[in-house]
Amino acid sequence: MIYRELGSTGLKAGVIGMGAEHLEGKPFGLIEEVISAANRKGVNMMDLFMPGMEVRRDIGRALRGMRGQFMIQGSIGSVEENGQYSISRDLDACRRYFEDLLPALETDHIDFGMFFFMDTQDALDQVMKNGIADYAWKLKQDGVIRHVGATSHNPLIARRMVEMGLIETLMFSVNPAFDMSPSDATIDMLFSENPGLRTANMDSARMSLYLLCEQKGVGITCMKTLCAGKLLSKEHTPFTSPLSVGQCIHYALSRPAVASVMLGYQSAGEIEEACRYLAMEESEKDYGAVLKAGGNLIDGACVYCSHCQPCPAGIDIASVHRYLDIARLDKAHVPPSVRQHYASLKAGGRACVSCGSCEDRCPIHVQVIQNMAEAAEIFGS
Numbered sequence: 001m002i003y004r005e006l007g008s009t010g011l012k013a014g015v016i017g018m019g020a021e022h023l024e025g026k027p028f029g030l031i032e033e034v035i036s037a038a039n040r041k042g043v044n045m046m047d048l049f050m051p052g053m054e055v056r057r058d059i060g061r062a063l064r065g066m067r068g069q070f071m072i073q074g075s076i077g078s079v080e081e082n083g084q085y086s087i088s089r090d091l092d093a094c095r096r097y098f099e100d101l102l103p104a105l106e107t108d109h110i111d112f113g114m115f116f117f118m119d120t121q122d123a124l125d126q127v128m129k130n131g132i133a134d135y136a137w138k139l140k141q142d143g144v145i146r147h148v149g150a151t152s153h154n155p156l157i158a159r160r161m162v163e164m165g166l167i168e169t170l171m172f173s174v175n176p177a178f179d180m181s182p183s184d185a186t187i188d189m190l191f192s193e194n195p196g197l198r199t200a201n202m203d204s205a206r207m208s209l210y211l212l213c214e215q216k217g218v219g220i221t222c223m224k225t226l227c228a229g230k231l232l233s234k235e236h237t238p239f240t241s242p243l244s245v246g247q248c249i250h251y252a253l254s255r256p257a258v259a260s261v262m263l264g265y266q267s268a269g270e271i272e273e274a275c276r277y278l279a280m281e282e283s284e285k286d287y288g289a290v291l292k293a294g295g296n297l298i299d300g301a302c303v304y305c306s307h308c309q310p311c312p313a314g315i316d317i318a319s320v321h322r323y324l325d326i327a328r329l330d331k332a333h334v335p336p337s338v339r340q341h342y343a344s345l346k347a348g349g350r351a352c353v354s355c356g357s358c359e360d361r362c363p364i365h366v367q368v369i370q371n372m373a374e375a376a377e378i379f380g381s
């Protein structure tokens with residue numbers, strides 16, 4: 001497993017994580033098999049939003065002896081109504097379902113308490129007004145949760161939560177189809193079959209959210225990485241050809257601030273398949289050409305695909321662009337962590353010898369040489 005820092009939490013998350021939703025309704029034996037396989041592969045992040053007691057207890061039982069090896073995202077606001085899962089902004093209901101999670105998982109703490117499904121201003125207003133935000137931060141103060149986070153599909157609301165300092169981590173829907181959808185699209189619109197939904201370019205609100213999270217030290221875990229399988233399907237992909245699982249994972253992991261991709265698994269084999277990403281050649285992970293063929297990429301704005309490698313000067317061109325884009329948000333106040341990350345690169349922009357080979361290979365005509373010079377000026381190397 002490869003581990004990444006999760007924002008400023010001081011925690012390291014495996015890049016391949018686990019969303020537990022597909023374990024709902026499954027026999028205990030299968031749940032145990034999937035969790036054991038995840039543990040063997042070094043998966044250490046699990047999202048568990050389901051409010052049902054049976055699946056919670058089964059997961060708790062399967063985690064016996066392994067609880068310390070998993071960091072769990074538990075939802076605040078995911079509840080059951082008439083036997084089905086629903087969303088509540090009522091403090092008592094949030095409290096009841098969250099606190100039920102602890103005995104079910106046979107644990108005394110949850111690593112991340114996540115405000116659930118924060119997609120609208122109304123949801124945010126209710127979390128603030130109804131005492132749910134205060135409740136979560138009190139849980140943190142008491143050591144019941146270690147960090148406060150939120151799940152969201154809406155970049156504008158997610159941004160507000162980051163700017164308010166309300167959250168330390170964010171679980172966000174990240175895939176190239178969503179990244180090319182309008183920022184105010186609802187989750188239903190995002191999953192609609194309407195190809196007219198897509199805008200011509202990467203949505204700047206999503207890109208700027210990722211950059212802001214990196215700047216503010218808010219780590220991102222990803223959901224909907226495969227767009228419910230649509231990106232893998234020739235019939236349903238919005239692009240001219242499907243992407244592979246590895247390319248989808250790589251796309252999400254290439255966004256700034258992203259630490260882990262929380263895929264859902266229904267068998268140990270599916271975990272093996274996801275973890276195959278860890279051994280892939282760069283060429284297998286490269287998604288740049290597929291996105292460009294879809295005609296949706298804005299010329300000149302780096303999408304961190306690494307299609308331009310190799311560089312004779314040993315520069316990781318995508319990473320330099322990632323840190324440069326964050327620095328451009330506020331050149332006078334580049335976060336020390338970003339400077340540190342840049343300094344730890346094998347070679348910075350100053351090493352560029354202007355050979356131009358990367359610009360020939362870049363599918364979207366990024367002015368790499370010019371950008372390398374700008375990075376060298378900002379970061380001093």
Ligand code: SF4
Nearest residue numbers: 311352353355356358
């Ligand atoms: S132009 Fe600069 S960054 Fe691009 S491949 Fe050549 S040396 Fe590397």
Ligand code: SF4
Nearest residue numbers: 302303305306308362
């Ligand atoms: S410069 Fe072009 S090819 Fe290289 S990472 Fe950026 S978008 Fe991809």
